[in-house]
Amino acid sequence: MPHPYVLLSAAVSLDGYLDDTGPDRLLLSSPADFDRVDEVRAGVDAILIGAGTIRADNPRLLVNSPERRAARLAEGRAEYPLKVTVSGSGELDPAARFWHTGGEKVLYTTDKGAERAHALGIAADVVPLGSGLDWRRLLEHLHAERGVRRLMVEGGGTIHTQLLTQGLADELQLVLAPLFVGDAKAPRLFGPGSYQGGRLRLVETRPIGDVVLTRYEPTAPGTGPLPTAADHHWLALACELAAECPPSRTAFSVGAVVVAADGTELARGHSREGADPLAHAEEAALAKADPTDPRLAGATVYSSLEPCARRASRPAPCARLILDAGVRRVVTAWREPDTFVAGADGAGVLEAGGATVVVLSEHEARAKAPNGHLLDG
Ligand SMILES: NC(=O)c1ccc[n+]([C@@H]2O[C@H](COP(=O)([O-])OP(=O)(O)OC[C@H]3O[C@@H](n4cnc5c(N)ncnc54)[C@H](OP(=O)(O)O)[C@@H]3O)[C@@H](O)[C@H]2O)c1
Ligand SMILES: [Zn+2]
Numbered sequence: 001m002p003h004p005y006v007l008l009s010a011a012v013s014l015d016g017y018l019d020d021t022g023p024d025r026l027l028l029s030s031p032a033d034f035d036r037v038d039e040v041r042a043g044v045d046a047i048l049i050g051a052g053t054i055r056a057d058n059p060r061l062l063v064n065s066p067e068r069r070a071a072r073l074a075e076g077r078a079e080y081p082l083k084v085t086v087s088g089s090g091e092l093d094p095a096a097r098f099w100h101t102g103g104e105k106v107l108y109t110t111d112k113g114a115e116r117a118h119a120l121g122i123a124a125d126v127v128p129l130g131s132g133l134d135w136r137r138l139l140e141h142l143h144a145e146r147g148v149r150r151l152m153v154e155g156g157g158t159i160h161t162q163l164l165t166q167g168l169a170d171e172l173q174l175v176l177a178p179l180f181v182g183d184a185k186a187p188r189l190f191g192p193g194s195y196q197g198g199r200l201r202l203v204e205t206r207p208i209g210d211v212v213l214t215r216y217e218p219t220a221p222g223t224g225p226l227p228t229a230a231d232h233h234w235l236a237l238a239c240e241l242a243a244e245c246p247p248s249r250t251a252f253s254v255g256a257v258v259v260a261a262d263g264t265e266l267a268r269g270h271s272r273e274g275a276d277p278l279a280h281a282e283e284a285a286l287a288k289a290d291p292t293d294p295r296l297a298g299a300t301v302y303s304s305l306e307p308c309a310r311r312a313s314r315p316a317p318c319a320r321l322i323l324d325a326g327v328r329r330v331v332t333a334w335r336e337p338d339t340f341v342a343g344a345d346g347a348g349v350l351e352a353g354g355a356t357v358v359v360l361s362e363h364e365a366r367a368k369a370p371n372g373h374l375l376d377g
Contacts, residue, residue, distance in 0.1 A: 002362045003139040004151040006229065007171045008160050009040065011211070012189045017181035018157050025057045028177035030209030035065075040173070042068035044081050045148040049098075050159040051087035052187075058093075060101040061154070078103050082146060085124075086133060086159065090116030099123040106146065108138050135166055136226070157189050164218075167196035167228030172216040175208070196220055196228055198263030219263025221300035221329065225356055231331050232360065234259050234302040237268070239333060239366040241281065242304040245271040251340070253370040254305045256281035258289055258327070261298035282307050282318035286325050300329040304367035306336045306359075307346040319349035331358045333367035339374050 011028035012018060020026045029037070041047055042063045053059065061083055063069050069079045080103035085092075090113030099105055105124035107117055114128035129137055142148040153159060153169075163169045174189075198220025206213045222228040234257050241255025251271060258266040269284030276284075282303050289296060301307070307318035307330060322330060336344045347357040368375065 001140040002143050003136070003168070004045070004143050004148045005170045006139065006151050006153060006163060006168055007040070007044070007173060008153045008163060008169050009037065009173045010155050010160060010189055011175040011177055013177055013179055013181045015180050015182060016188055017183070017186040018155060018189050019056065020181050020186050021183055026181070028179070029175055030211050032209045033175055033211050033213070036208060036213070038064050038068065040152060041081060042072060044150040044152040046082035046084050046142060046146065046151050048084040048086070048151060048153045048159070050156050051085055051089070051092055052158060053154070053156045054085060054092060054096050054098050056156070058097050060097045062102045082106060082148065084108065084142065086138070087113055088133060089113055090120070092117060092120065092122055094121045094123065108133060135162060135168055139168065157187050157191060160189060161191040161193055164190065165193035165195050167218065167222055167230065169218060170229040170232070172200065174214050174216070176212045176214065178210050196222070198230070198261070220261060221259050221263070221331070225358055227331065227358055227360055230263065231300070231358065234300070235304070235331050235333055235360055235363050236366070238302040238304045239363055241268060241270040242367060243370045245370060248272060249373070252305055252374060254281035254303060256285040256301060256303040258285050259300050259302065260295040264295070266293065266295060266299060278313045280308060280318050283314070283321055286321055289325065291325065296326045297328070299327050300331055301327050302331045304333050304363070306332045306334065307350065308336065308341070309344045309346040309349045310341055317346070317349070319346040322350065323353040323355060328355045330355055331360060333360055333363035335359065337375065
């Protein structure tokens with residue numbers, strides 16, 4: 001099920017704190033950065049914060065610039081992004097500014113929390129998600145029921161930590177403020193947990209007044225059947241590679257990337273690479289990896305099309321090459337149709353060999369695009 005693109009945004013002190021312990025909110029950002037945040041807000045469909053931040057800061061979470069709001073309206077969007085919050089307890093102040101400013105509001109909560117929120121008269125669409133709060137379900141719901149494609153998450157630390165440790169953040173926008181908090185009781189940006197992002201990819205650094213914005217993307221593949229944000233990035237790259245294949249009337253155009261568990265790209269390839277008219281993408285990619293590289297055992301192969309199970313042109317199909325390389329996780333965008341081989345079941349071969357196969361059909365249209373001339377209809 002598709003998720004929105006999830007962008008985490010936070011300002012942090014040099015010693016890693018989000019706030020101090022005083023009654024007022026600590027101003028970490030510079031005025032110029034508040035304007036940048038306003039611009040980011042204007043570009044998203046929804047903004048999410050945790051109940052703890054509503055209680056601590058009583059924020060409005062608006063787009064402050066009238067020009068940016070006018071531009072949203074001119075594009076046929078709501079004047080303000082949807083405001084979203086999460087609370088397990090439902091213990092929220094019905095008079096908080098969050099509920100009474102800006103556009104529509106949604107509260108995701110538990111069944112118990114929903115009862116409490118209704119009793120308190122919280123002015124929002126209250127969505128109970130059962131006995132606990134599952135972030136994947138929340139993101140699916142926002143995408144399917146609220147049309148949210150781009151979600152900005154503005155903290156606090158409890159929320160950021162969960163989204164990163166569950167591999168659900170697509171991007172991290174961190175503003176480093178030149179001051180120290182120095183109080184161990186103050187809230188930290190990131191808590192303990194087993195983080196799934198691997199070594200993050202640095203996308204941008206930008207000084208803004210006396211603060212520095214850094215933007216990162218997670219790189220590490222997921223570890224099981226549940227896709228992470230990084231899985232989507234790598235599969236999107238495989239689909240881009242598919243579009244670079246020399247055209248053919250007799251074979252599919254496919255792209256493949258091999259990525260180690262820590263997010264290091266080990267190899268990439270595409271169909272008919274290097275003037276070999278028979279080369280398959282996964283085969284071309286694996287041929288570039290060192291077969292003795294121990295990282296292959298923990299690696300994921302991203303292939304825009306399900307790896308082949310049988311082929312006439314070579315002794316081993318790609319599903320077998322992947323298993324022989326030691327790889328045990330494959331992410332793909334669509335299952336091979338019967339165009340060239342009837343009943344091909346590369347996923348079945350891989351699974352029989354102990355590999356996990358994840359199909360992310362959100363990428364199917366892009367994976368099929370360079371193959372339109374080979375498909376029915
Ligand atoms: N510098 C910045 O950029 C920035 C940004 C935002 C916040 N902050 C600071 O961060 C502090 C607040 O952070 P925080 O970590 O205490 O609060 P938070 O992350 O905003 O909210 C935590 C609350 O959200 C709910 N929640 C989170 N995960 C949940 C789950 N899986 N299931 C059910 N409920 C869940 C719970 O609400 P219930 O307790 O109601 O169950 C939990 O207490 C404040 O001091 C604020 O100033 C700083
Ligand atoms: Zn193949």
